[in-house]
Amino acid sequence: MPRRLAFFLLLLLLQTAWSQTDSRKWDGLAHDGVHDPRSPALRRLQEPREALRHLPPDGAGNQVQWVEAIERGAIVPRTSLDPERSLRTLDTEVYMNADGSVPIVRFPHRQHTLWLDCSNCHEKLFVSKSGANRISMLRILQGEQCGLCHGAVSFPLTECARCHNTPRTPENVARARKQNRAE
């Protein structure tokens, strides 16, 4: 009976889609180790599950693909408290670790400037000149440099391939070398 089969397949499809969205789990506010579970104010706060389950899924961190969320317009964060101030984005990318053993790190400015102001990183955290900063994985793992945010407020450091995102082809290595040569 093809119609019944079609109906069955549709149900299966819906169920798969449903279980996929539903497989993400967030700690309730009363069990997150941050909020006081006895506080009556807890009921007035939105549960993470309620707020986050509509956003693009991710397998790591707080299980939301935040860059996708902002690019798709699923969230539209206010640029600044000052309504006159507009977003300042930058499109350049910096290739790092030209001579390493793991894939090259391609640092994208655009995705960062969708969330952050230049002054969040320049000139204290990083000098705005490629190759001018001694960036190291050890320092990152200690919560410095990229690790100030990654592993704290943005995707965790266990997601190696999101930073080491570019294959070590001769062209990419040449580009990294050229960029890393601080003039």
Ligand code: HEC
């Ligand atoms: C937030 C971004 C980020 C994440 C996540 C990350 N790294 Fe790195 N990693 C870097 C940067 C930046 C450097 C330094 C690049 C340079 O030399 O200029 C680096 C350097 C390294 C180096 C030394 C250079 C080399 O290629 O030999 C190794 C090894 C390394 N990372 C391994 C890892 C492993 C393994 C993981 C996952 C457990 C990881 N990284 C996760 C950004 C990251």
Ligand code: HEC
């Ligand atoms: C999340 C941190 C971060 C933010 C935000 C950021 N930058 Fe950068 N920027 C970097 C890093 C890391 C480098 C690479 C430094 C290196 O290679 O040692 C860099 C390099 C640069 C460079 C030199 C390389 C290139 O791409 O030309 C310039 C210029 C620069 N940034 C300007 C800006 C401006 C302007 C803004 C704001 C619109 C901005 N940056 C926002 C982290 C950031």
Ligand code: HEC
């Ligand atoms: C001041 C905070 C901050 C610093 C410092 C920072 N990042 Fe990020 N980064 C973010 C935020 C916020 C996002 C977007 C949210 C997310 O993906 O978790 C992001 C996203 C990314 C992405 C994903 C872009 C995409 O298209 O999904 C990469 C790759 C990345 N960062 C690499 C780096 C590297 C490499 C460094 C160090 C050289 C670094 N970041 C330093 C805050 C930071």
